[in-house]
Amino acid sequence: MKKCLLLVSTMLVLAIALGGCATRRDLEEVQAREKAISAKADQAAQDAQDAKAAADEAVLKANEAAARAEEAAKNAEEREKIAAEKERIAEEKLRLAEEKLKLAEEKAELVEAAFKKSMKK
Amino acid sequence: MVFNFSSTNIAAHMTLRRIVDRSPSFNRLHLIVLLIFILSFHGCTGIREVIDNLPLQRYQVEMIEKNDFLIEKDDDVIGRVAIIRIEKDDTLPDIARHFGLGINTISAANPDIDIWVPEAGERILLPMSFILPDTHREGIVINLAAMRLFAFYGNGDPLAVSTYPVGIGTAERPTPTGQMHVTHKKSRPTWYVPASIAEEHRQKGDPLPPEVPPGPLNPLGEHALYLNKPAYLIHGTNKPASIGLRATNGCIRLYPEDVKRLFENSPVESPVNIVYQPYLVGQRDGIVYMEVHKPFDASDTTELKKAYTTLRNIEENSGYTLDWPKVEAVVAEARGFPVPISEGSNPGVNGVLEAIELAHPGNLYGQPEIPELETDAWYVLAAILDDKVDAKRLAAIINHQGPQIPARVVSRGGRHRVLAGPFNTRSAADDAAKRLRIDLEIDGLLIEP
Numbered sequence: 001m002k003k004c005l006l007l008v009s010t011m012l013v014l015a016i017a018l019g020g021c022a023t024r025r026d027l028e029e030v031q032a033r034e035k036a037i038s039a040k041a042d043q044a045a046q047d048a049q050d051a052k053a054a055a056d057e058a059v060l061k062a063n064e065a066a067a068r069a070e071e072a073a074k075n076a077e078e079r080e081k082i083a084a085e086k087e088r089i090a091e092e093k094l095r096l097a098e099e100k101l102k103l104a105e106e107k108a109e110l111v112e113a114a115f116k117k118s119m120k121k
Numbered sequence: 122m123v124f125n126f127s128s129t130n131i132a133a134h135m136t137l138r139r140i141v142d143r144s145p146s147f148n149r150l151h152l153i154v155l156l157i158f159i160l161s162f163h164g165c166t167g168i169r170e171v172i173d174n175l176p177l178q179r180y181q182v183e184m185i186e187k188n189d190f191l192i193e194k195d196d197d198v199i200g201r202v203a204i205i206r207i208e209k210d211d212t213l214p215d216i217a218r219h220f221g222l223g224i225n226t227i228s229a230a231n232p233d234i235d236i237w238v239p240e241a242g243e244r245i246l247l248p249m250s251f252i253l254p255d256t257h258r259e260g261i262v263i264n265l266a267a268m269r270l271f272a273f274y275g276n277g278d279p280l281a282v283s284t285y286p287v288g289i290g291t292a293e294r295p296t297p298t299g300q301m302h303v304t305h306k307k308s309r310p311t312w313y314v315p316a317s318i319a320e321e322h323r324q325k326g327d328p329l330p331p332e333v334p335p336g337p338l339n340p341l342g343e344h345a346l347y348l349n350k351p352a353y354l355i356h357g358t359n360k361p362a363s364i365g366l367r368a369t370n371g372c373i374r375l376y377p378e379d380v381k382r383l384f385e386n387s388p389v390e391s392p393v394n395i396v397y398q399p400y401l402v403g404q405r406d407g408i409v410y411m412e413v414h415k416p417f418d419a420s421d422t423t424e425l426k427k428a429y430t431t432l433r434n435i436e437e438n439s440g441y442t443l444d445w446p447k448v449e450a451v452v453a454e455a456r457g458f459p460v461p462i463s464e465g466s467n468p469g470v471n472g473v474l475e476a477i478e479l480a481h482p483g484n485l486y487g488q489p490e491i492p493e494l495e496t497d498a499w500y501v502l503a504a505i506l507d508d509k510v511d512a513k514r515l516a517a518i519i520n521h522q523g524p525q526i527p528a529r530v531v532s533r534g535g536r537h538r539v540l541a542g543p544f545n546t547r548s549a550a551d552d553a554a555k556r557l558r559i560d561l562e563i564d565g566l567l568i569e570p
Contacts, residue, residue: 107511112236115518118560119363120291121318121340121370 185479187221187249188382191279192258197403198410198459199282200250202476207234209241212517214362215488218376220247223268223286223365229415229457237517238510246476248458251284252401252412255431258282260392261303261355261383263373265289265296266399266414266424267457268365270355270373272383285383288363288374292417296371301348301393303355306384309335310345315352318370327559337524342377344384348393355393356380360523361487367417376487400428400452402435403459409441410459411451425452432462489520491527498543499550501565503528503557505538512537522560526553541565 190199205216213236217227228236230246239245253271254264258280262271268289274281290296312333314322322329333339342357355373357380358364364376373395375383401412411432416424436443442464451460503519506512512530516539519528528541541557544550550567557563 108514111514111518114561115362115521116366116368118518118522119288119360119366119368121368 185249185477188285188379189281189283191281192253193405194278196405197253198250198405199253199284202250202458203247204244204476204478205247205481206478207239207241207243207245208481211239211241211485212237212488212521213239213245214521215485216245216247217286217365218361218487219482219485220249221284221286221379222247222249223288224362225268225365226286226457227365229455232456235510235514237514244478246458247479248456250459252403252410252459253282254396254398254401256394256396260394261387263287263289263296263393263395264401265298265395265397266416267401267412270375270383272387274386283382283386285375285379286364288358288366288368290369290371291367294370295367296369296373296395297350297353298395298397299350301350301353301395303346303387303389303391303393304349305347305389306387307345307347308384309343310339310341310356311335312339312341315370325559327555340523342374342380344380346380346384346387346391355383358523362521362523378486397424399424399455401459402428402431404441408461409435409443409463411448411462412457412459413452413455414457415455428452489525489527491520491529492543494529494531495543497570498545499547499570500540500542500544500568501550501554501557502568503539503541503563503565505536507536509537512539515539518561519557522556526556540568542568 185203186200192199203220205220207216213227213231213234214224216222217224224236226248227245228234230248234240234243234245251267251269251271254262254267256262258271258273259276260273262273263269264271268287270285270287272283272285274283314329314331314333319329319331335343337359340359341354342359345354345356347354353371353373355375357377358374360368360374361376363369364374368374397417399414399416403410403412411428432443432448435441443462444464447460447462451462504512504515506515509530509532512532516528516530519526519539519541526541527543528539531538531540541553542550544553547567547569554565554567557565
């Protein structure tokens with residue numbers, strides 16, 4: 001009986017010792033794993049943050065580009081309007097010049113007709 | 122309505138006098154140099170550019186014949202084309218008269234030039250070259266299409282011809298074609314006004330007496346040759362600017378100085394052949410020429426077809442090769458003077474290479490003189506215009522009325538007044554105002570001294 005108890009106790013102590021040793025190792029492993037995981041987590045977080053920052057940056061840039069494009073489109077539209085207005089003014093001037101020329105030609109024809117009529121007996 | 126004349130601007134009109142450049146005779150070396158120079162322009166330049174860049178020598182105007190020519194046997198072309206530079210106050214009618222041309226001829230040769238206000242410095246063509254009409258060369262021949270009269274003298278070789286520009290009948294009262302002859306001649310003729318013309322004048326408020334005696338108001342001028350066709354005459358004029366126009370009632374008009382020569386040199390019974398030939402073909406010195414005048418009726422192609430038949434016959438029978446694209450160009454442009462059309466002939470533009478430049482004469486023969494402005498005379502204000510060129514044009518037309526009504530432009534404050542006058546009496550001013558109203562439909566205002 002005593003031998004059994006001694007064996008059990010010894011085994012228990014041994015187990016506890018071994019188990020304590022195992023626990024310490026485990027703990028170290030756990031700690032190491034935690035450390036690694038933490039590092040990974042930190043890295044991931046950092047990566048995520050970086051990605052977010054990059055994404056934010058990209059969004060910002062995209063927004064800026066969009067704003068610039070919009071501005072450019074507005075400017076182009078404005079320039080088109082100005083060009084169209086200039087063209088309209090030029091066409092109007094041309095039309096007026098043609099009318100003036102036509103009137104001058106008609107006047108010259110009338111003058112010539114009057115002159116030829118005056119040359120008859 | 123009358124008002125006081127108070128202009129302070131008096132334009133002094135000075136006729137520019139050109140120092141005549143007594144250059145040596147035109148010779149072959151000059152022609153070759155000229156040809157080489159001009160070939161560099163060939164194919165790329167229009168006639169205006171060629172004229173403006175011609176490096177020609179100047180000759181006195183007396184050195185180019187304008188009326189009297191000898192015709193070598195088998196030749197059909199007389200005279201030559203010349204170029205002259207416009208000077209201030211020139212008009213094309215004045216230049217035309219001086220060089221024996223009609224207003225039709227000079228304006229057809231220079232279509233881009235303003236007849237009444239040409240730009241000083243501009244060079245113009247003087248087409249003093251003609252293809253003789255395709256008919257018997259005897260007596261007087263008149264080509265209505267060219268508005269040109271040819272009087273042939275002698276029957277020898279060479280034959281002599283005198284040529285003058287003419288005015289002819291209107292479209293409503295055309296000059297008839299056909300063979301006629303001179304029945305009698307008269308100096309200082311009386312004009313017996315035909316009933317139809319009397320009625321016309323009456324309707325426009327200008328009644329005519331039944332007879333108009335010799336004088337400045339007589340439209341027959343100082344000489345008349347009567348034809349066997351009743352009521353048709355060859356006569357002078359009191360409207361020299363009408364030579365080259367279709368303005369008569371069927372008669373043939375000549376400049377006063379030309380009808381005098383014709384009158385003196387054409388005996389009674391002289392045959393008179395009146396033809397209508399707008400397309401003329403002839404040759405001189407082995408070169409075939411074509412002269413085209415704008416037809417009276419553009420839709421009538423009879424004469425054009427005849428001309429093309431003639432040209433084809435020339436090519437087939439005489440050995441000449443014609444430049445047909447050039448023929449088409451000459452027909453289209455209708456410039457009214459002979460242009461070489463045979464291949465290998467002078468490559469110039471419409472014959473301009475054969476032209477010589479004439480020095481501007483000191484005075485143009487027959488150019489209306491404008492009296493100095495006088496503050497104690499009557500005037501008629503014909504118009505106030507904003508455009509100075511329009512004003513100068515109107516003044517030139519008034520100056521060239523027959524008889525002349527002196528007129529000038531007085532400019533002030535950016536506006537240009539066309540003033541007719543000076544007139545010594547109100548009656549003379551009234552007459553001028555009446556003529557302006559009837560002949561030019563201008564309601565002038567009398568301006569008293």
